[in-house]
Amino acid sequence: xxxxxxxxxxxxxxxxxxxxxxxxxxxxxxxxxxxxxxxxxxxxxxxxxxxxxxxxxxxxxxxxxxxxxxxxxxxxxxxxxxxxxxxxxxxxxxxxxxxxxxxxxxxxxxxxxxxxxxxxxxxxxxxxxxxxxxxxxxxxxxxxxxxxxxxxxxxxxxxxxxxxxxxxxxxxxxxxxxxxxxxxxxxxxxxxxxxxxxxxxxxxxxxxxxxxxxxxxxxxxxxxxxxxxxxxxxxxxx
Amino acid sequence: xxxxxxxxxxxxxxxxxxxxxxxxxxxxxxxxxxxxxxxxxxxxxxxxxxxxxxxxxxxxxxxxxxxxxxxxxxxxxxxxxxxxxxxxxxxxxxxxxxxxxxxxxxxxxxxxxxxxxxxxxxxxxxxxxxxxxxxxxxxxxxxxxxxxxxxxxxxxxxxxxxxxxxxxxxxxxxxxxxxxxxxxxxxxxxxxxxxxxxxxxxxxxxxxxxxxxxxxxxxxxxxxxxxxxxxxxxxxxx
Numbered sequence: 428x429x430x431x432x433x434x435x436x437x438x439x440x441x442x443x444x445x446x447x448x449x450x451x452x453x454x455x456x457x458x459x460x461x462x463x464x465x466x467x468x469x470x471x472x473x474x475x476x477x478x479x480x481x482x483x484x485x486x487x488x489x490x491x492x493x494x495x496x497x498x499x500x501x502x503x504x505x506x507x508x509x510x511x512x513x514x515x516x517x518x519x520x521x522x523x524x525x526x527x528x529x530x531x532x533x534x535x536x537x538x539x540x541x542x543x544x545x546x547x548x549x550x551x552x553x554x555x556x557x558x559x560x561x562x563x564x565x566x567x568x569x570x571x572x573x574x575x576x577x578x579x580x581x582x583x584x585x586x587x588x589x590x591x592x593x594x595x596x597x598x599x600x601x602x603x604x605x606x607x608x609x610x611x612x613x614x615x616x617x618x619x620x621x622x623x624x625x626x627x628x629x630x631x632x633x634x635x636x637x638x639x640x641x642x643x644x645x646x647x648x649x650x651x652x653x654x655x656x657x658x659x660x661x662x663x664x665x
Numbered sequence: 666x667x668x669x670x671x672x673x674x675x676x677x678x679x680x681x682x683x684x685x686x687x688x689x690x691x692x693x694x695x696x697x698x699x700x701x702x703x704x705x706x707x708x709x710x711x712x713x714x715x716x717x718x719x720x721x722x723x724x725x726x727x728x729x730x731x732x733x734x735x736x737x738x739x740x741x742x743x744x745x746x747x748x749x750x751x752x753x754x755x756x757x758x759x760x761x762x763x764x765x766x767x768x769x770x771x772x773x774x775x776x777x778x779x780x781x782x783x784x785x786x787x788x789x790x791x792x793x794x795x796x797x798x799x800x801x802x803x804x805x806x807x808x809x810x811x812x813x814x815x816x817x818x819x820x821x822x823x824x825x826x827x828x829x830x831x832x833x834x835x836x837x838x839x840x841x842x843x844x845x846x847x848x849x850x851x852x853x854x855x856x857x858x859x860x861x862x863x864x865x866x867x868x869x870x871x872x873x874x875x876x877x878x879x880x881x882x883x884x885x886x887x888x889x890x891x892x893x894x895x896x897x898x899x900x901x902x903x
Contacts, residue, residue: 460835461872597835622813622815622838
């Protein structure tokens with residue numbers, strides 16, 4: 428390698444050091460895919476009528492959300508927790524006005540879930556601000572048939588009783604291969620395609636995994652009213 | 666948000682801008698998990714006798730590898746390609762000397778695969794140097810039963826005829842839930858757990874996906890002789 432390459436490499440490492448020090452964590456900003464341009468997209472709240480197999484212009488969906496997650500904590504066991512809360516999804520304008528062919532880029536821009544387990548206590552889930560959670564709705568495989576969607580999601584799980592927050596470095600891939608409306612409201616059939624996603628301690632991000640996410644199922648519910656969405660954003664459990 | 670927070674954020678964005686410009690790409694170095702310490706680990710070559718259900722000390726495995734990958738290229742279709750080549754896996758010392766309980770940290774530190782498709786031509790696969798491909802072998806679920814392994818892999822696919830190289834930002838999760846030896850030599854049952862992993866153009870890393878990896882099956886074969894491994898490292902197709 429040339430000297431100027433080496434010098435550049437050292438400079439980059441030095442600058443990265445500054446970035447990490449300022450952030451107090453070894454994570455730099457990660458984008459797993461394209462960003463939705465929020466300009467011109469408006470927040471959408473209840474009440475809404477969502478038509479099946481119909482394309483709609485882009486917007487920011489504020490939807491109730493539930494999930495059932497199983498965590499494996501080495502030395503402690505497996506714990507299944509029911510969560511409920513909300514997510515806010517920036518949904519880009521579709522690439523065509525036709526249900527079958529259109530693609531739609533999406534980003535999760537807010538996520539708040541709460542759950543409680545008798546053994547490991549209360550858990551709050553939020554969006555990881557160091558990662559762009561991004562995905563898309565695909566063209567349908569069959570004309571006028573259901574569409575598939577995928578969203579690579581970066582979350583933080585705050586295990587309050589254990590006094591630790593953990594996060595995923597590999598995406599939690601939320602997906603649904605049978606969506607019949609955009610957005611897929613009142614659809615309980617979402618799941619995460621995963622196998623033992625390692626969860627790392629936010630206070631020791633370069634350490635070994637503290638836990639694993641071994642299963643996740645989810646369902647998007649209906650649009651929230653603006654006041655309910657605001658209450659979630661304010662951190663209130665509803 | 667406070668002014669000093671905002672200033673820090675702007676400074677970080679400025680520094681990131683410098684980093685990206687110097688590298689000629691928006692990718693910074695990514696680690697999906699822990700790094701195996703290579704000090705004290707020796708390269709292992711053929712001939713080897715690998716005993717089933719037996720723990721062995723750490724080392725660097727040089728193994729023949731084959732895979733069958735399916736790519737979806739929007740507007741062009743789906744293409745299934747058979748690859749063969751090699752990978753070099755740094756395998757840490759096991760956490761215990763017991764097959765059932767031990768965990769083993771692994772990193773893929775080299776990967777060379779070649780394949781050819783009648784329509785899209787020759788494809789060369791290599792390890793993405795911007796990403797640490799990392800994973801582990803888990804404790805067995807049942808005493809003396811098979812073990813599971815996962816490796817989050819970052820690859821570069823050089824589509825020579827199309828004149829483009831694409832890479833994954835989300836891991837290609839290589840896994841095998843039924844390994845009966847360490848390493849799992851002559852085991853054709855590996856697969857990647859994935860759903861339409863987006864592949865981005867190395868020349869336009871922040872653009873939209875150029876292609877998707879829609880399926881991948883793989884099998885690790887036997888240890889290579891040192892000369893065959895060196896030939897792969899030198900870029901020769903065998």
